[in-house]
Structures are given as C-alpha cells and as structure tokens.
Amino acid sequence: MATRTIIDLTDDLDGTPAQHTVRFSLEDTVYEIDLNSANRDKLTRALAPFAAAARQVRGGGTAPEAVRTETPVDPRAVREWARARGLDIPAKKRVPSHVVEEFRAAGN
Template identity: 50%
Template sequence: MATVESITLIDDIDGSAAERTVHFALDGMEYAIDLSRANRNALVRDLARFITVARRVDGAGPQLRVAETDADPRAVREWARSHGIAVPEGRRLPRSVIDQFVAAGN
C-alpha cells in the first residue's frame, strides 16, 4: 500500500498558509520564518529602508539577508525608470532597486 505524506507550511505571523520559509540574519544570529506572500512582502518592505542604506558584507561576518522577491523584473525596470532610477540593461537588477520597488507598495 502506498503512503503519501505532505508538509503544509503555516505562516508564523497569522496562521494562514505560508508560501515559503524566509531566512535572514541580524547581529550574528540566523533566523528562519515561514511566511505567506503578503507577510514576506511586508517584511521586505519594512526592512528595505534599512537595507538600502546599509553596507553589504560579503563573505565573512553577519549579514542581513532576505529571500529574493517575486517581483516581475520588467515591472521593476518600468517603475525604476519612471522614478528616475538608473537600471542596467540586460543584467540582474540591483537588490536596492528591487527593495525600493517593494517598499513603494508594488
């Protein structure tokens, strides 16, 4: 007889269905939290004002990281250009631009 087991993620904030586990670090401590899309976007939006002015530390030491966004790159590029923000053509969008896009409620 076959058995099927499934795992359902529950949002740690409001108990709704979670979309993914978000990993981040702050002050040398690493955290993981299961969040719905709305709560993950709220986390990114709330952290964006700090991330956009913070120094990025690659390689060693503590980092503040947030999982990547589901934002459509074309929409981010259009929004950035309409707000006078330069974006590279044909290359990955800078994290700071994506964070600003999300922080603006997109």
C-alpha cells in the first residue's frame, strides 16, 4: 500500500485555502505567511508605496531560502510507484526529477 502525503496551505489570515507563501522582512526580522491570492494582492498593494520609495538591498546578508512552488512528494511513495512500474531508481539517493515528474503526471 502506498502512502501519500498531502500538504494543504491555509491562509494565515482567514483560514481559507492558500496558494502562496510570501516572505517579507521588517526591521531585522524575516516573516513568512501563507495567503490566498486576494490576501496576497492586498499585502502587495499595501506595501507597494513603501517598496517604491525604498532602496533595494543586495548581497551582504544571507540569501533567503527558495520558496517551494510545488507541493513536496513523499519519496517512499514515489519509489514504490516507480518500482511497481519497473523503473530502476536508487534506494537511498535522491529520486530523479524525471521520475517525480512522471509520478505527478500520473495524478499522484
């Protein structure tokens, strides 16, 4: 039996399903918030005048973490799925990206 891990993003403001994780910084604190499209647009509009007047800071600090654009998959589920289809994938190393893409394309 395959195990499937599902991650649901929930809007941190109103509890509805979220589509975006937004990262921003205020003073020396970095924040991350999950928002639906409407609330992300509200935040963007609210910050726009401040961003337009501000200086963009490049380098010198730590780079922000990459924001994941796709829901992560359970590597065990991908391996089980791949083996059931006769694909030879490593047992311990990272699952090849083309196998993960096929797994997702199959509706998993």
